[in-house]
Amino acid sequence: MINLKYTIEGGNFTNAGFASSQVKKTLKQLNVSTKLIKNVVVALYEAEVNIVAHANKGEIDVSISPEEVKMILTDQGKGIKDIDQAMTVGYSTASQKVRAMGFGAGMGLPNIKKNVDLLTIESNVGIGTTLTMIKKLI
């Protein structure tokens, strides 16, 4: 079992994607298939960008076993009021700054769901959000 932990800074679009990049390198070293790696890192990257775009700070916790990759992303921030609405393609509260970076089209969460086997979202308005994602490797 491999455990990886990263701290994410809200609003910092320079470092966004660093954690996902490190996870990708690790999965490559473990000889996971290209297709599965892409599923994992696309989901993780969209979730990482969500912390940068929509929260104040957060933490990413990834555990890799031969069976699965489990990713837990916890953030402190404004939280999500209506999770079903947030999961809808096209729904976005992203700022102009986020849109100028090429995100904020309301496609992140639906694409995360498509790429992993399990996605759960827990959120408290004004406190923060926790995303748990599991991708099976076998």
Next chain:
Amino acid sequence: MELNQVIDILNAKVVAGNASNFSVEKGFCSDLMSDVLTVDTDKMLLITGMSNLQTIRTSEMADIHCIALVRNKKATIEMKGLAMELGITLIETSFSMYRAVGELYASGLQPVY
């Protein structure tokens, strides 16, 4: 299509990475990174007017190895550095998005959809 041919067609300049012995099979254009992250195609050329570090990160996650920046967008030093580190070739053209994709399509570069 050989990358050298893409470069020729777009009158482009290589600003990071290698262009020889490199080919792309399909083209996809978008300024929206979330859109790029939904595409599941190998050997794809990304044609975009979005020029920032997340353009490179998106390509890394999506296994895209060549990016054409259109309408005179310039890659920053940081973008070039990251592209190099990841083995991504970055090219720049002064063509508009419309002209770049039009010329590539007319020359036979296949669309994803």
